[in-house]
Amino acid sequence: MVASLGLWALVAIQQSVCGHGAGLNSNSASINIRLHPTTNRPFAPLSKASHKQISLLDTGNSRSHLSVDKSAQAQELAERMSVVSNMRVKSQMLHALQYYGSVSIGTPPQHFKVIFDSGSGHLLVPSAKCDSAACDNHPRFWENKSSTAIPIAWADDPLKPATDDSDRDTQVLNFAMGDCVGQYVRDKVCLGGACADADFIVMTEESDDPFKFAEWDGVFGIGQSLTEAAEFNIFGVLSKQANPPLHRPVFAVYLGRRIEDEAEITFGDYREERMSAPLTWVNVSQEGYWQFQFTDITVGGKSTGMCRKYGKRQCQAVLDTGSSLMMGPHKELDRLITLLNFGNDTQRNCTKDLKFPTLGFVVAGKTFEMSPDDYMDRSHNPNAPTGVDTCWAHVMPVGDTGRGPIFVLGMPFMRAFYTVYNVRDKQIGIAPAKHDNAPAVSGSLAQRGATEVPLLAIRPAGADLGGDGKRLSNEKTIKAHSPTKSLDVSSKNVGKNVTLISNNSKASNLRATSTKQLK
DSSP states (O other): OOOOOOOOOSSEEOSOTGGGSOOOOTTOBOEEEEOEEEOOSOOOBOSOOEEESOOTTOOSOOOOOSOHHHHHHHHHHHHHHHHHHHHHHHHHHHSOOEEEEEEEETTTTEEEEEEEETTOOOEEEEBTTOOSGGGGGSOOBOGGGOTTOEEEEETTEEEEEOSOTTSOOEEEEEBSSOEEEEEEEEEEEEETTEEEEEEEEEEEEEOHHHHTTOSSOEEEEOOSSOSSSGGGOHHHHHHHHOBSOBSSSEEEEEEOSSTTSOEEEEESSOOGGGBSSOOEEEEOSBTTTEEEEEOEEEETTEEOOTTGGGGGGOEEEEEOTTOSSEEEEHHHHHHHHIIIIITTSSEEEEOTTOOOOOEEEEETTEEEEEOHHHHEEEEOOTTSOTTOEEEEEOEEEEOOOSSSOEEEEOHHHHHHEEEEEETTTTEEEEEEBOOSSOOOOOHHHHHTTOOEEOOOOEEOTTOSTTOOOOOEEOHHHHHHHOOOOOOOOOHHHHHHHHHHHHTOHHHHHHHTSOGGGGO
């Protein structure tokens, strides 16, 4: 079983989003997009973006169009964000699992597969101008084939069209394993049937890593205040200007317990049938990432008192769709691993008789408890004696962040809990996820224009921690629940997906490596 992803909180808010969100509208829309997990190279953008007249292949002079004040603001933001960026990269290198869905851009629409990343802000897709080898395997955005596309000259003037294609702001983005170069474009961006004009980046150059063998084409950032201007915050724009209007200024994330299960991101509403209890609302404690305060960690229902030493700040956590592990400061996580019955490592031999305690996070006065199956994998290695399995805790200690103690709650936490994000009121809602047989989209949601995009999920044979050679996918779920004809699950494409994933043998091998060796 693959583990879950997480969140944190500052203050409990006992109000529903509807109570202080957008009102009901018979023409409003909410979009439901299923997510596709893939094992691939780390994609997390590092917080080192720069706006330059420079190419990856050019080492000449560069200049910035940003003012001194805005450059200073960008630098401060980059420093603040770089801490979690590095943690995200370590998570993906150890356990590379990603989820992606679909977005369309332009008139007529051009379709792309994108990672919905709560740890970044921009929408990135390949440009038709890209002649890098990494772009050959992906659809590219053709500005001249969209009647609504407008090239944008400068990041600090996001509404002004470019008059000279050679005199435009060019953004260089750094990733864990490579880079990309892009320019700004404004066009119609659509999630399902809801569309709005927004600014995004078309990548004119891409390094082989992480793009060449990725099953996804780009990244759809759903973080807060992680872009140069509000016009680049895609969901922020959609929440205010979508046509038809979104029902609520929220998005919600649901991940199934296993790769074979459904996963989805819902825009404009949340689904109560995905929750086994009401949402608990908390305030965002610091904008940028979806960060909140929590007051304690419990093991086996008992307080550990780990957050007391941080005073009023308590513990700070970030909910991150781009992190496949749960991470935190060395001292706290080393102690936590011991309390979870893993000794001094995150991996150990285990039997069915060996018991592991629950793991809980106290958020807004409520304890959100994870079962052992939520925070660990258990699988049998054929070379091990009968009855002896390999158990691996999806917890990773990291060094001092330099920005105060931060816990990143990734996929293990998010599999256990349904999470909702209010972009207008800066609040996060958390509820225990309901993992029964996949419920159909509720009638009220469908009547408000919900759109569900079924996606193919594949785990290649041999990628399991314990050496399980069984291939896993959610193909049957897709065929059984979706009327769409746009998804090609032919044996040709399935084989291609397996090949691409299998190329990440390094990441697969790293999964079985003790996190102690990665400190």
